[in-house]
Amino acid sequence: MTRILIVEDEESYREPLVYQLNREGYDVSAAATGEEGLDIFTKGGVDLVLLDLMLPGLDGIALCRRIREQSRVPVIMLTAKSSEIDKVVGLEIGADDYVTKPYSFRELLARIRAVLRRNQSNHAAEQGSPVHADMPLTCGDVSMQVGEHAVQVRGGDVFFPLKEFELLEYLLQNKGRVMTRHQLIDRIWGSDYVGDTKTLDVHVKRVRSKIETDPAHPKYLTTVRGLGYKIDEPGQ
Structure with missing residues (x-):
């Protein structure tokens, strides 16, 4: 049976x-x-x-970060804040989806089912692909060990929150290929994602800040104008 943990300080929502x-x-x-x-x-x-985003003591953002340090379990943020920047912050720290209060239970249930399906599909793909689990994905001096959720850049370990990790993983799996914004959003956030492409752009910027020596002039993760992004060896 699927187990769901609700972390919500408002009893009127929690119960x-x-x-x-x-x-x-x-x-x-x-x-x-x-x-x-x-x-x-x-x-x-x-x-x-x-x-819930607004919790007493250890708030939702801090708790999400703590969860992401140890697990890839899906997280859906529940919050009264609806501005775009709050949504971007929530997704940046590794949340899989974001629902604004007041919400209908049917909408939330649909989000829960979609996130669980996506997570099960990703897990099944990893289990069925020993290459992804055991062999590193590389591009120049960037190396990823998917099974260990580990990334090395120029020989040093670099921490990647879940969505940044999944974005880099997908790009490395398709090294040398241009991935459209739609493909990336559909793969990382799911086909039912209702936000815009700014969330993707923010994540690309954060990945570049970790793998590039000069993020303003990237040599690995480049923008293909009018299409999307690709990762490749310099000069390719």
């Missing part, structure tokens, strides 16, 4: 969600603080996290 998700057949755990949520998550067995 109805527990009840409704239980009725849908999910095994639900709930926490009212970030610290309590982290404790439940660390004990294991969680398949998806519904995470």
Whole structure:
């Protein structure tokens, strides 16, 4: 049975969600603080996290970062903030989706199912492809070990949050090929993603800041005007 962890300090949201998700057949755990949520998550067995942004103490952004340090479990952010910058921040730290309050339960349920399907599909692809799990993906002095969620740049370890990692992984898997913005968004955020391309651009900028010696003049991850992005060896 799929286990969902709800981290939400507002009882008026938390309790109805527990009840409704239980009725849908999910095994639900709930926490009212970030610290309590982290404790439940660390004990294991969680398949998806519904995470409120504005939590007392350890807030949603900090908790999402802590989760991403140890796991690729899907995270959906729940928040009253709806501005574009808040959405970008939420996705930058590794959240898989972002739902603004007040939301309908049916909309949230659809998002939950879509994120779980996408995660299961990605996991199945990794399990069915030993090359991805065991052999590094490389481009010049950038090397990625997918199974270990590890990236080395010029011989040093560099930390990548989940979405940045997945973006770099997909580009490396298609080294030398131009990947359109639509292809990248569909692959990393899913075909049901409703945001715009600015989120992708922000993630590309952050990946460049970690793999390029001069991010303003990239030699690996380049922009192909009017199409999208590609990663390749310098001069190719």
